[in-house]
Amino acid sequence: xxxxxxxxxxxxxxxxxxxxxxxxxxxxxxxxxxxxxxxxxxxxxxxxxxxxxxxxxxxxxxxxxxxxxxxxxxxxxxxxxxxxxxxxxxxxxxxxxxxxxxxxxxxxxxxxxxxxxxxxxxxxxxxxxxxxxxxxxxxxxxxxxxxxxxxxxxxxxx
Numbered sequence: 001x002x003x004x005x006x007x008x009x010x011x012x013x014x015x016x017x018x019x020x021x022x023x024x025x026x027x028x029x030x031x032x033x034x035x036x037x038x039x040x041x042x043x044x045x046x047x048x049x050x051x052x053x054x055x056x057x058x059x060x061x062x063x064x065x066x067x068x069x070x071x072x073x074x075x076x077x078x079x080x081x082x083x084x085x086x087x088x089x090x091x092x093x094x095x096x097x098x099x100x101x102x103x104x105x106x107x108x109x110x111x112x113x114x115x116x117x118x119x120x121x122x123x124x125x126x127x128x129x130x131x132x133x134x135x136x137x138x139x140x141x142x143x144x145x146x147x148x149x150x151x152x153x154x155x156x157x158x
Contacts, residue, residue: 004097006104009052009064011041016061017052020087049112052085055101062092067105069112081109083119086128102135 009017014037022031032040044050047068055063066084083105088098109117120143121128133139 003057004062004100005056006053006101007056009041009054011038013054013061014038014041016054017064020061020064020089021085023087023090025090026085026087049079053101053104055088055097057092057097061089063088063097063101065101065105067108069109069114072115075115078113078115081105081112081114081117083117086119098131099135102132 014034018031018034018037021027022029031037041052044052048071049069050066052064052066054061063086065086068082068084069079070082072079083102086098086101088101106117118140119132119137121132
């Protein structure tokens, strides 16, 4: 895809990332504050083989994804890869940027020797499901989640 570059996000990119994450089509438009994003981004930098990537065209951020390559003792010691938070800017959707980003994520995972690339998607995101299936992803197994129950603070009534 011409005119696109992919690079690792750095701290000064956080406002652009939060703008992408704040799109109504992603995460119901909710984001963290810039201060929380800075703290979280700093912790993320400590994880081996984990980065947030930005797709840029003519200096403008048009997409993002996160990729973590996870070491593994099973599967002959081959790592697995996890793609998260795939977002294309609303004005740039439908032009192949998402497809390009996912191919780049797969290429990077393959270069690290990953035996699989996995991702999850909201069960209601049928458009995203069709997109991932068009890239060759297959529905596999089940995904489960458990949301933590807030622990009351001392002195609060539960």
